[in-house]
Amino acid sequence: MRRDLSTAMTSGNAVVIAANNVTLDCNGFKLGGLAAGPASTAWGVYASDRLNATVRHCNIRGFFIGLFLSGGGGHVVEDNRFDQNLGTALAIRYGTNTANLVQRNRVFDTGGGPYSTAAIVAEGDIIDNTVVGAFSAVAGGTTTGISAFGAGTEVRGNQVRELVPGSGGLTYGIFVNVTRVAVADNRIANQPAQAGIGIMGFGATDTFCAGNTITGFGTGMNACRNSGGNDWW
Structure with missing residues (x-):
């Protein structure tokens, strides 16, 4: 352009x-x-x-x-x-493989549409992105910072913060939807604290979590194998 x-x-x-x-x-x-x-x-x-x-x-x-x-x-x-996209900032979905890369993007103030909000949705490696200020404007709406769909991929080095759900809804810093995803070295924070889960894995033996720092969620990690170095409060 x-x-x-x-x-x-x-x-x-x-x-x-x-x-x-x-x-x-x-x-x-x-x-x-x-x-x-x-x-x-x-x-x-x-x-x-x-x-x-x-x-x-x-x-x-x-x-x-x-x-x-x-x-x-x-x-x-x-x-x-x-910035200021209403439902999802960026999405890579329904592909023939997971050979996709989402890196070093800045995603601000996603939300305001009639549905739940997910800032980044991708099949592939999701690395070194910053997500700030996602929100849902509908009652019961869920707000997700990063939604990972690529089996065997990694979600690494991302900053996710300031997620706000719709009234009565939940927030998820990182939500893993498939098997064998590594979630490592991410910094996830809500201020003020919100109901929800910092890292929602796909299963205690299927998602590998290491070196993540999580604060401001009702639950730090769930359905995720603690591979060491995680800290949440």
């Missing part, structure tokens, strides 16, 4: 990656959807069944989903800023 782009579209996709082996480098410019308002169902960047998409240096804000790479594999999402 060579300049900021904004749209008031309330549905559809602002940018579509329509071929394999495409790199979208926004060079720090903005892709904005805030003008559509809080009822928007529009998505910022979308690809379906593509291979090796790379999205970097983008500033994506104000969409229901900031970025959704559906299907395919070999994707890299790195060094982006996502």
Whole structure:
């Protein structure tokens, strides 16, 4: 991209990656959807069944989903800023493999849509991201910082904090949905404290947790093998 782009579209996709082996480098410019308002169902960047998409240096804000790479594999999402997206900032799902990488993204103030909120949802390695200020605006709504779906992958070195559920809902710093995921060296904090679980594993023998620091949740870790070095209070 060579300049900021904004749209008031309330549905559809602002940018579509329509071929394999495409790199979208926004060079720090903005892709904005805030003008559509809080009822928007529009998505910022979308690809379906593509291979090796790379999205970097983008500033994506104000969409229901900031970025959704559906299907395919070999994707890299790195060094982006996502803020004020309504439901999910970035998602990589329904792929043929887990050869995807989500790294060094900054994800701020996700929430405000009509459903529960999950800031990052990915099949693949999720490394060195910062998630701050996710919230749910619906009663009973769940707020999740990182939702991991890639079997055998790792969630490492992420900062997750300031998660707020809907009234009567729960927060999850990291939620693991599949087997053999390693969750290591993450810093997860709620201030003020909220009901929920810092790291929700897939099973006590299927998720490996090491070196994590967790504070401000009703439960620090659950369904996760304590592989050492974890601290929660």
